[in-house]
Amino acid sequence: MNQPDDASPSPWQKPTPAQSEAIRKRQRSRSIVMAVLLGAFVVLMFGISIAKIKAGMAH
Amino acid sequence: MTTTTATPITLPADWRDFLALTKPRVMTLVVFTGLCGMLAAPVAVDPVLGFTAILCIALGAGAAGALNQWYEADLDAMMKRTQRRPLPAGRMDRQSALHFGVGLATFSVILMGLAANLLAAGILAVSILFYVLVYTVWLKRRTPQNIVIGGAAGAFPPLIGWAAATGHVAALPVLLFALVFLWTPPHFWALALFMKSDYAAAGVPMMPVVAGERATRIQIGLYTIPMAIAALAPWALGLTGMLYGGVVAVATLVFAALAVQVSLRSTGAGDAMRPEKQLFAWSVLYLFILFSAVVIDRWVFA
Numbered sequence: 001m002n003q004p005d006d007a008s009p010s011p012w013q014k015p016t017p018a019q020s021e022a023i024r025k026r027q028r029s030r031s032i033v034m035a036v037l038l039g040a041f042v043v044l045m046f047g048i049s050i051a052k053i054k055a056g057m058a059h
Numbered sequence: 060m061t062t063t064t065a066t067p068i069t070l071p072a073d074w075r076d077f078l079a080l081t082k083p084r085v086m087t088l089v090v091f092t093g094l095c096g097m098l099a100a101p102v103a104v105d106p107v108l109g110f111t112a113i114l115c116i117a118l119g120a121g122a123a124g125a126l127n128q129w130y131e132a133d134l135d136a137m138m139k140r141t142q143r144r145p146l147p148a149g150r151m152d153r154q155s156a157l158h159f160g161v162g163l164a165t166f167s168v169i170l171m172g173l174a175a176n177l178l179a180a181g182i183l184a185v186s187i188l189f190y191v192l193v194y195t196v197w198l199k200r201r202t203p204q205n206i207v208i209g210g211a212a213g214a215f216p217p218l219i220g221w222a223a224a225t226g227h228v229a230a231l232p233v234l235l236f237a238l239v240f241l242w243t244p245p246h247f248w249a250l251a252l253f254m255k256s257d258y259a260a261a262g263v264p265m266m267p268v269v270a271g272e273r274a275t276r277i278q279i280g281l282y283t284i285p286m287a288i289a290a291l292a293p294w295a296l297g298l299t300g301m302l303y304g305g306v307v308a309v310a311t312l313v314f315a316a317l318a319v320q321v322s323l324r325s326t327g328a329g330d331a332m333r334p335e336k337q338l339f340a341w342s343v344l345y346l347f348i349l350f351s352a353v354v355i356d357r358w359v360f361a
Contacts, residue, residue: 015068026071033074044114047107048174055105 072151077159079145080128081121088346089120089216092239095350096220096232099357104224111174112223116216118167119183123190123212125160129153130195137261140254175223182222186215203266210243211236217350231298234289235353239346241286245279245318246342252276252321253332253339272326279338280322287311290349299353300360306352314338314345 015023093116097109104112128135128146136147145151164187172180194209214236221232251258251265252275258265266275290311294304317338324334 013068019068019070022070023068026073030071030074044107044111048111051105051107 069152070150072145072155076145076151077125080125080151080156080159081163082124082128083121085124086117086120088343089213090117091347092235092350093117093216093220095354096217096235097224098220098354099217099231099235100221100224101357102224108174109224112171112179112220115167115171115174115179115183115223116219118163118170119187120216122160122162122164122167123187125156125163126187126191127195129156129160130191131199132156134200134261134263138257140257171219171223176226178226178228179219179223182215182219186212186219189215199263201264203264203269205264206247207244210240210247213243214239230296231293231353234292234296234298235350237289237292238286238349241282241289242342242346244282245286245314246339248275248279248282249321249335249339249342252335276322276324279318283315283318287315293353299356302359303349303352303356306356307349310345310348310352314341317341 090113094113097104097112128144132146132153135141135144141147146153146156164184168180168184168187171183190209190212194205194212198205198209217235217239218228218232222228248266251267252272255265255267255272259268266278270278290307291304293299294301294307317334320334321338326332
């Protein structure tokens with residue numbers, strides 16, 4: 001018997017240390033890009049709000 | 060003994076692959092024509108709101124490009140020009156591309172509605188849906204008229220830019236829409252002439268594949284006539300000044316000369332297709348020149 005009684009066979013291949021490192025690296029770079037984009041979005045929304053308030057005051 | 064087939068490890072897609080999904084090179088012309096539509100409008104636009112509107116046009120175009128690649132992954136795999144894209148190259152799964160495309164499209168339309176106005180957001184939504192549903196899903200695999208009707212999708216940006224600035228639609232942006240719409244067939248058919256084998260391999264019914272080279276060359280010549288009329292119309296109707304009139308006359312003459320050269324040619328096997336490549340290159344430059352001229356003219360004669 002290859003599997004212990006209390007463990008069901010996992011459908012996922014266990015990643016090698018090199019693969020784990022590559023996945024972590026990819027996830028890290030995506031997280032950084034996402035953080036930068038979210039930061040830019042916050043700044044943009046702030047700018048839009050200010051512009052809308054100014055336009056409202058002008059009217 | 061129980062045997063199971065383990066699912067192989069796949070790397071999550073790189074952020075550069077998501078960027079490639081948006082077709083950044085195609086986006087350049089879309090952003091430029093949208094920007095010109097906005098700058099040609101007779102109102103001053105707040106720089107932040109103007110930037111946001113152009114960003115939304117870019118994001119909307121990117122979303123349409125991503126959804127196009129999601130739907131056409133099988134075709135892209137068969138064409139040399141597209142087989143290194145993220146999906147056919149296996150660097151990304153299709154579900155990620157679909158989620159990215161739908162998310163980006165929704166985000167761009169909502170942001171346009173918040174920053175500019177509902178009319179601009181509505182036209183942006185229509186342009187995305189037109190490109191994805193009418194061109195990609197409905198026409199592209201069915202008819203050689205795919206790029207004639209589908210060309211409307213790429214013609215919306217000047218209309219969106221103008222609508223974002225003014226809140227309404229006027230004659231000039233409609234003529235700019237008509238110009239891009241009528242420019243699309245000679246532009247794409249020139250490309251299709253020298254990429255014919257690629258389209259044939261993928262089974263895409265482009266004009267040269269279905270109707271042959273001779274018919275395509277005649278169509279290029281014929282479509283250049285209404286395109287030239289649409290290009291001259293803003294000046295003829297008094298919507299632009301002499302500067303645009305002069306530029307459009309010279310640029311359109313060059314376009315027509317190249318189109319006539321392509322129309323009258325017949326090629327044998329192994330032809331380098333130089334006039335066709337020249338027409339394609341000039342057609343891209345032509346649109347840049349004309350839209351720049353519209354903006355400069357409107358600023359000079361305003």
